[in-house]
Amino acid sequence: MKIDVLKNVFQKNENAAAENRARLDELGITCVNLLGGAGSGKTSILEAVVPKLCASVRVAVLEGDLATTKDADRIARLNVPVVQLLTGGGCHLNATLVQHALNKLPTADLDLLIIENVGNPICPANFDLGEHLRISVLSVAEGDDKPAKYPLLFKDVDAVLITKCDLLAHVGFDFHQVWQDIRRLNPKAEIIETSVSWGTGMRRLSDWLTCRSAPLVEAKDESQAGSRPVMSGE
Numbered sequence: 001m002k003i004d005v006l007k008n009v010f011q012k013n014e015n016a017a018a019e020n021r022a023r024l025d026e027l028g029i030t031c032v033n034l035l036g037g038a039g040s041g042k043t044s045i046l047e048a049v050v051p052k053l054c055a056s057v058r059v060a061v062l063e064g065d066l067a068t069t070k071d072a073d074r075i076a077r078l079n080v081p082v083v084q085l086l087t088g089g090g091c092h093l094n095a096t097l098v099q100h101a102l103n104k105l106p107t108a109d110l111d112l113l114i115i116e117n118v119g120n121p122i123c124p125a126n127f128d129l130g131e132h133l134r135i136s137v138l139s140v141a142e143g144d145d146k147p148a149k150y151p152l153l154f155k156d157v158d159a160v161l162i163t164k165c166d167l168l169a170h171v172g173f174d175f176h177q178v179w180q181d182i183r184r185l186n187p188k189a190e191i192i193e194t195s196v197s198w199g200t201g202m203r204r205l206s207d208w209l210t211c212r213s214a215p216l217v218e219a220k221d222e223s224q225a226g227s228r229p230v231m232s233g234e
């Protein structure tokens with residue numbers, strides 16, 4: 001009986017995630033789920049990279065949190081559309097919450113949607129939101145044992161950001177070990193070393209995200225070009 005209930009919870013999320021993905025595909029929006037522990041540097045990364053992304057793609061952000069709008073307030077200062085999703089104490093976002101948020105965004109005018117999940121290295125990884133890409137964030141201050149201790153956070157992701165590299169001289173963090181542990185779990189993920197304080201890795205991350213959004217943006221351009229009248233001289 002208990003097993004059936006759990007199954008239903010996950011099934012409901014899977015259904016909503018599939019609906020979100022289909023809707024995002026139709027709109028030509030690439031969606032990224034940003035995962036990582038509390039304080040790993042997720043919002044700081046967005047503050048640094050979103051202004052760079054705005055040069056080539058139209059970006060919006062969903063901010064997942066337990067109780068406050070503090071992160072959404074930080075993103076709103078960048079002048080991009082942002083919606084705060086409050087879980088009321090829940091330790092992860094789910095696809096239904098994202099579904100509601102999509103209704104509040106100017107989806108016809110977007111190319112890239114980045115979702116900052118609730119700060120937690122465990123639960124969010126179990127819930128598909130309908131995203132196309134997953135990025136995990138691990139700060140050097142959290143310790144080099146984390147890929148081994150929280151494998152789900154690194155296993156099925158497209159990129160891993162190793163953040164706060166400016167603190168490497170002050171914390172014990174065996175980069176080689178972390179690299180090996182991530183590679184053992186995930187041979188293909190892009191691994192990007194970053195420091196918001198130094199500006200390290202921001203161009204690489206921005207280029208990576210722009211490149212991964214390009215297929216949907218190009219498809220959208222083509223379909224719009226097909227539906228618009230051909231101007232003389234074109």
Ligand SMILES: Nc1nc2c(ncn2[C@@H]2O[C@H](COP(=O)(O)OP(=O)(O)O)[C@@H](O)[C@H]2O)c(=O)[nH]1
Pocket residue numbers: 036037038039040041042043044045119163164165166167194195196197198
């Ligand atoms: N030294 C250093 N501190 C950082 C860096 N990125 C974020 N921080 C600090 O880490 C703390 C948590 O950052 P935040 O972006 O809010 O983390 P989040 O909870 O994952 O969104 C804040 O005090 C930031 O100023 C970085 O690259 N270097």
Ligand SMILES: [Mg+2]
Pocket residue numbers: 042043044071116
């Ligand atoms: Mg945050």
